[in-house]
Amino acid sequence: MTQAEPTAGFATTQLHAGYVPGTPEFTVLPPVYQSSAYAFSSLTEAREKFALREKGYIYSRNNNPTQAVLEQRLARLEGGVAAAAVASGQAAVALATLALLGRGGHIVAASQLYGGTVDLFDDTFRDFGLDVTFVDQDDLDGWRRAVRPSTRAFFAESVANPIAQVLDISAVAHIAHEAGVPLVIDNTVATPFLLRPRDFGADIVVHSATKFIGGHGSSLGGVVVDLGTFDFSAEPEKWPGLFVPHWRYGDVSLWEAFGRERAFTTLVKSKFVGDLGPALSPFNAFQLIQGLETLDLRVSRHVENAKAVAAFLDAHxxxxxxxxxxxxxxxxxxxxxxxxxxxxxxxxxxxxAPSDEDTFDRVERVIDALRTIRLVANIGDARTIVAHPASMTHNHMTPDQLAAAGISQGTIRISVGLEEAADIIADLDQALARA
Structure with a gap:
């Protein structure tokens, strides 16, 4: 059925009148396709789409037209071939790595990671029978020594949260490729405006789009970008999810059906998003697209303000x-x-600075004295925000893990926003007087 006939009853009219699926409206902005599902013109079309033999939209857990715009834009910005948008940055990390690890896989990861990623790898993944080895991201020999026959991925952040260590992406990518595995980079902090990991040898990028991509602290979202640089077909036995024919896909392999450009992201979406359910809502996709449209302008201001704030703090x-x-x-x-x-x-x-006083008490006095700057467990917001990693974002980590990540009880993380730099500095100055 398309549009209801004029003689239709009240209930039929209230459900169908005024809208014909597929009608173009020529809006300049991507519309919010706020629909859970999509109409098929025939059962044959539905069968072909469900079997992944025909492109198109089936159900918004798997894909959505608004979400597709976000995916295509971020894939282009990162220099990738395809992307999969999901419900959060945590979901992006989880699904990208699960799709690589398979059963009994092993991941080598930098010690300098966001606390939630450490929890995922060191706790939940171990519950799944997956293993991880953490290494100092600057210890290249440590990356090499950690490789096992079961290793399926290297994982690191391009700029680590919260200590801002800059990864030697080219060197780590070289070691990963020697081991026959892809390098996955969390590029949330740097964003593709400041750094494109593909240019330095990375293979897959993940983002918490909640942060700088959205930019206003309003919507959760994550993205997995396949950069198209890793040749999974060189050792297909390592990646059964891509190369073993599966009844779910009509007894063909995803690599055969979708090729190098779309096989990996199809695996992420059709299996892991489809089965586990961390779907990005159409409205959140729309808001993230709106944020993405000003990414370069905002990040330029963030960078300028951060440099001024860092110089002030360094002299205090x-x-x-x-x-x-x-x-x-x-x-x-x-x-x-x-x-x-x-x-x-x-x-x-x-x-x-070192003091005989209790470190946490001093940190607490400083943070609680802030007036313009907010205490928030987030980064990449238009507003300047701070957090105390040891008791907030990284609080589940052991003392050894905190030390490996460069975090102490005296560490204060700051995400410098878009306010006037002088106002941010003035607020920090009056708060630091309490230290």
């Missing part, structure tokens, strides 16, 4: 160390010049 007598690559003494400064020529990201950390 109550601050012991500032972990921002723009600082002269920062150990990742030279690497940032290679990987981040447009400037270093606005998410970094600092520590208060």
């Amino acid at each position: 007598p109550s601050v012991g160390v500032v972990f921002h690559p723009s600082i002269e003494t920062n150990p990742w400064r030279a690497r940032a010049e290679t990987y981040l020529p447009k400037g270093s990201p606005s998410v970094f950390a600092f520590e208060l």
